[in-house]
Amino acid sequence: MGLSDSARAALDATARAMLAARYVTALAGAGMSAESGIPTFRGPGGLWTKYGAPDNRGYQQFLEDPRGWWERRLNGNQMPEMREALDRAQPNPGHHALVELEDAGVLRHTVTQNVDNLHRAAGSRSISEIHGNHTLIRCVACVSRFEREEIPLDELPPMCSRCGGLLKTDTVMFGEPIPPDVLRACQTEAARSDCVLILGTSAIVYPAAALPDVARRLNDATLIEINPNETALTDACSIVVRAPTGEALPELVAAIRRLRGDTRSMAGVPDAT
Numbered sequence: 174m175g176l177s178d179s180a181r182a183a184l185d186a187t188a189r190a191m192l193a194a195r196y197v198t199a200l201a202g203a204g205m206s207a208e209s210g211i212p213t214f215r216g217p218g219g220l221w222t223k224y225g226a227p228d229n230r231g232y233q234q235f236l237e238d239p240r241g242w243w244e245r246r247l248n249g250n251q252m253p254e255m256r257e258a259l260d261r262a263q264p265n266p267g268h269h270a271l272v273e274l275e276d277a278g279v280l281r282h283t284v285t286q287n288v289d290n291l292h293r294a295a296g297s298r299s300i301s302e303i304h305g306n307h308t309l310i311r312c313v314a315c316v317s318r319f320e321r322e323e324i325p326l327d328e329l330p331p332m333c334s335r336c337g338g339l340l341k342t343d344t345v346m347f348g349e350p351i352p353p354d355v356l357r358a359c360q361t362e363a364a365r366s367d368c369v370l371i372l373g374t375s376a377i378v379y380p381a382a383a384l385p386d387v388a389r390r391l392n393d394a395t396l397i398e399i400n401p402n403e404t405a406l407t408d409a410c411s412i413v414v415r416a417p418t419g420e421a422l423p424e425l426v427a428a429i430r431r432l433r434g435d436t437r438s439m440a441g442v443p444d445a446t
């Protein structure tokens with residue numbers, strides 16, 4: 174469809190950089206899921222662009238009144254626009270393309286800031302959900318995670334069957350520290366990377382936005398942005414693809430196939446470079 178010539182040229186350069194790299198990772202943000210119908214926070218059409226940003230005390234308010242939080246959640250009156258979008262959303266061609274890149278051994282890991290579960294739904298396996306996953310429940314004390322169906326909700330707030338701690342959604346709230354296990358995994362992956370795809374993120378939410386710079390400082394990593402709009406990391410990127418990820422990533426898969434001389438499927442094909 175509508176990719177510009179300059180976006181196509183930048184995607185070819187991206188494919189070459191990825192095949193030349195030792196360890197490619199991706200940092201994904203809300204823009205990856207825009208084409209699945211989930212609104213972003215920032216940028217044109219973003220929820221906060223429309224309504225303004227919420228206050229920073231979400232986690233504090235949860236800790237002060239966990240029962241009230243759970244009651245509001247079960248009554249469905251927390252950000253209904255977002256909840257309905259999350260319930261309806263399906264992975265888009267961008268998510269599927271990341272799975273193909275992972276299956277082909279070209280993409281080693283994805284750190285996503287999205288809580289929408291769409292990377293997993295598409296089939297990504299090597300992922301870290303730095304802001305959690307809205308379909309899971311997590312213990313604030315021992316960090317155990319549970320499927321929603323495993324947790325009885327007849328008494329609120331629910332408590333952890335392993336340690337008795339308080340249970341909350343796995344989604345990281347405003348003011349809540351990133352769970353230590355996932356933060357460690359993200360830092361380890363950043364430290365391994367010599368090429369990072371920065372996909373549909375405004376790159377201003379920390380610590381996620383700092384991960385590409387860890388790779389650049391430690392490994393002189395090539396940073397590549399795919400986003401229709403300029404971001405806080407654009408200037409740090411040596412390749413910029415100005416296009417939506419749902420259109421650009423399938424084209425990137427095709428460009429890598431061409432470079433590898435493979436016209437059918439990429440999966441399992443030995444690296445021809």
Ligand code: NAD
Pocket residue numbers: 201202203204205206207208211212213214215216217219286287288289304372373374375376377378399400401402403404416417418419
């Ligand atoms: P953000 O809302 O701050 O920025 C969205 C970015 O996506 C912008 O740079 C915008 O230009 C870009 N974008 C818009 N459409 C795009 C498209 N089709 N393809 C590629 N890029 C596109 O998002 P963020 O940086 O991820 O930070 C927001 C935080 O809020 C995240 O950390 C996340 O936890 C949470 N959030 C999650 C979801 C979700 O799970 N889908 C949605 C909204 C917000």
Ligand code: ZN
Pocket residue numbers: 312313314315316317333334335336337338
């Ligand atoms: Zn526990």
